[in-house]
Amino acid sequence: MWDQMKRFLPFVALTLLLLSACQTQRQRVEATKEVIQGVEWVAIAWVNSDEVSKIVAESLAQSGILSASEGSLIYAVEVPKADYVLAIKKLKQEPKLKGKWIRFN
Numbered sequence: 001m002w003d004q005m006k007r008f009l010p011f012v013a014l015t016l017l018l019l020s021a022c023q024t025q026r027q028r029v030e031a032t033k034e035v036i037q038g039v040e041w042v043a044i045a046w047v048n049s050d051e052v053s054k055i056v057a058e059s060l061a062q063s064g065i066l067s068a069s070e071g072s073l074i075y076a077v078e079v080p081k082a083d084y085v086l087a088i089k090k091l092k093q094e095p096k097l098k099g100k101w102i103r104f105n
Helices: 002-006 009-035 050-062 081-092
Strands: 041-047 068-071 075-080 102-104
Touching: 041 050, 041 081, 050 068, 050 075, 050 081, 075 081, 081 102
Parallel strands: none
Antiparallel strands: 041 075, 041 102, 068 075
16 A cells, blocks of 8 residues: 555645745735735636746736736736736737737736
8 A cells, every 4th residue: 555655646746845935925925915905806817837927916016006916837927906908018019928828817
């Protein structure tokens, strides 16, 4: 029985590592949300890399829109609910995102 369990140990270790990374990212976002109390945040898009997440954040910041990203393999991009429509419009027009993997919510 132990021999059968040893086969799955690398998968269990990898799963625990990924869950730990996701929790760390969530804590960072939660800390950001606590600073801006009373503001409801909504997910506007999903991106597949930290590089694309940074492009999104810079683009939104140029328009004066606060944003937060969380994730590890796929990043969720969140903005205050009041900026939802404007943020999506801005990102769809962003030339730096052409050809990048981004899915809008």
